[in-house]
Amino acid sequence: MPLLDIHDLAISFAGSPRPALDGASLSIGPGETLGLVGESGSGKSVTALAVLGLLPPAGRVLRGRISFDGVDLTAGGEAVVAPLRGRAISMVFQNPRRALNPLRRVGRLIGDVLRAHAARGEGRHLTGARLRARVVELLAAVGIPDPGRRADAYPFELSGGMCQRVMIAIALAGNPRLLIADEPTTGLDVTTQAIILDLIDDLARARGMATILITHDLAVAAERCRRLAVMRDGRVVEAGPTARLLAAPAHPYTAALIRATPGPTTRIEDLGA
Template sequence: MTTAAAVAPSPVLEVRGLSVSIGRHDLLHDLTFTVGRGERVGLIGESGSGKSLTSLAVLGLLPEGARATGSVRLAGVTHDVVGASERAMASVRGNDVSMVFQEPMTALNPTMRVGAQVAETILVHAGRGKRPGADRAAVRQRVVALLDQVGLPAPAELARAYPHQLSGGQRQRVVVAIALANDPELLVCDEPTTALDVTVQAKVLDLIVRGVEARRSAMLFITHDLPVVATVCERVLVMYGGRIVEAGPVAEVFTRPRHRYTEGLLGASDLEGARPGKPLTTIPGTVPPAGAFPEGCVFRTRCRHATAECAAPPPWSSADPGHGHACVHPAGGER
């Protein structure tokens, strides 16, 4: 890990020119974006757009063998997205940044009681000197309080359970408790509720949002659920083919999309009667597999507005402050 300035500047996350290749395939292309302190940013796009790889790069969790260029600066520290020492990244993860992924079982240790797993996070944090000498009773009290905050019944008893003794929704609540335990500056959520029963999805989402709000943590929120982005996030990044094709305030992008891909994602009336769990509108054609995207605009094989001009990489343009896109024939009308 390379340490840069001692004083952490805003924003909490700053990604500059990040490109990632795995094997023969270039999977992420020149990503540049920021997440401000306390800001909630949505990351949307169809399956295979590169959303999860982006979150893994941010967390220094790219698979071995991945190659990356560009930089990721998290909470004032620039880290190597590939090859950062596990020790260095472990001190960042769970403290300055936490994550909630889709499948809670992969985030929990099946052989450890859930309370002990929450306690471990608190103790690792204390070990960094922020809360030295945390005694057992105080840690236990904090564990129970955290489990209570995420709406788990009888938290003192539940702390003694093993993950397999809980329901999927309860397990994800434990994961959320762990993620919020140390008041992270940034919470990265990758489809945090899609593996759960529909009846508990909205509840778990609500507690994530309330937890983030209470701590004034920033959030990078990956989801297929556009109505949720509309209610939870201030800004949105739209990804396709490993590129950010449009970015801006949610209120702007969702009402006046510029890139033809965003326009397709939103559909004519997708946000009307918005309700959680509503999937993305289908865009004609399918996302090509890695390595099979066209040259120039990556969306042009599926875009009915494509012309010869689209065979060259479209430049990034920004008609309104903070709202940019990479489309040479942008949509312009009010929706």
């Protein structure tokens, strides 16, 4: 049985002439890595926000179902989604500098999340020195050097790559079964991008997490994901094993994405073909 199953999901936003999602369907199994690819505006991030119940007030689910581990999230609403958010399902947002509160130290940001989980019955006695130790442990787990000192830093004192590691530490604080990484390397240099993606891969394997990697970069998804789902205009137009989909795309849009992905010998003229 899939861990996450989205079926015929349609979402509209007030004032928009067309739905943001128009019958999107996809699934991911336990421990699997799925690449969700497509151009900007195709509905990738809206899909992720819908799973977490984080649609803005203007968003409305028109039809469809989101099921997590057999539980219908769309029918249950906030009462069902809230206990899962950050614990069973976590998300790494793009642009960590905007996602992190600049007025709180890194350790306080992570500690807030840990305390929120404790309030729901997980780690009720995680306070004081034990809370601090857990914060430092999470920072160390995502490869931040001198984690004790970094816990006292503000986000603006850290590099973009370090801020993204903090975001990953926050996402892991509740030991989720599903991690959604939404363009996790936005704004990072190529070397740091590879380090962050390697980190997500390693953590997912070590923890047995299912991972959805949202990206517009087909080459990145092809390298990192065993299975791909291609989105266009609010729908998943094609999904399947990465090797099969790249070798024999069934949808013209997938074929166009592949042609538009530069390789080592690609010429500028080839991208316009």
